[in-house]
Amino acid sequence: MIWIIKFFNALPKVDSExxxxxxxxxxxxxxxxxxxxxxxxGYSFNTPGWYLIGSLLLMGILYASYRWMxxxxxxxxxxxxxxxxxxxxxxxxxDDAGSQLSAxxxxxxxxxxxxYGRNAVASLHGNSWxxxxxxxxxxxxxxxxxxxxxxxxxxxxxxxxxxLNELRNLSIKWIKTHA
Numbered sequence: 623m624i625w626i627i628k629f630f631n632a633l634p635k636v637d638s639e640x641x642x643x644x645x646x647x648x649x650x651x652x653x654x655x656x657x658x659x660x661x662x663x664g665y666s667f668n669t670p671g672w673y674l675i676g677s678l679l680l681m682g683i684l685y686a687s688y689r690w691m692x693x694x695x696x697x698x699x700x701x702x703x704x705x706x707x708x709x710x711x712x713x714x715x716x717d718d719a720g721s722q723l724s725a726x727x728x729x730x731x732x733x734x735x736x737x738y739g740r741n742a743v744a745s746l747h748g749n750s751w752x753x754x755x756x757x758x759x760x761x762x763x764x765x766x767x768x769x770x771x772x773x774x775x776x777x778x779x780x781x782x783x784x785x786l787n788e789l790r791n792l793s794i795k796w797i798k799t800h801a
Contacts, residue, residue, distance in 0.1 A: 699736040703729050703797045711790055719780045723771065726786075726793055730755065733797055748772070759800040762792055 706729045710722050734743045734755070746754050752764040752771075767789050773779040781789075 699733055700797055703733040704794055707790060707794055707797070711787075719783065719786055720774050720778060723774045723781050723786060723789070726790060727771070727775075730793055730796070734758075734800075737800060755796055755800075759796045762796045762799070764789075764792065764796075767792075 707726065710725055710729075731743065731751075738758075743754070749765070749768055752768055755764045756762055767785065770781050770785050770789075774781045
């Protein structure tokens with residue numbers, strides 16, 4: 623018990639006047655009334671920042687549309703070439719296989735002319751033409767069909783239907799993927 627008395631005596635003495643003054647201050651604050659809150663800030667798009675963001679967004683959409691349209695138009699020759707190859711595929715006759723192969727080579731040549739220009743493509747023929755096709759796209763091995771193409775064009779030997787279909791599919795792949 624003595625230690626409890628010593629503990630309370632060791633505490634600093636509190637002046638009773640300070641306690642009374644503090645309680646009067648608290649009472650004075652309560653007499654002020656309720657807190658007045660400001661009106662909420664209105665949400666409006668009439669600020670200049672929104673016009674700037676809207677303008678930038680609109681310019682971005684217009685630029686992306688322009689780039690897409692430009693790319694779409696520049697690839698029109700690809701769509702036309704694929705359509706022509708598919709039309710060859712639909713008109714498959716066994717007697718007509720040699721002329722289909724010739725038409726397929728013409729379609730490829732036209733697509734290459736539009737993509738790479740006359741100076742780079744027009745003089746190519748035979749093996750150099752097939753190597754050129756292989757160099758412009760990955761995994762298009764036209765060289766393996768060199769003997770079939772030369773026999774068909776120069777010797778009037780009708781190509782095998784399965785090889786012609788493989789070459790047709792390879793041609794479509796080249797048209798879609800050449801750089």
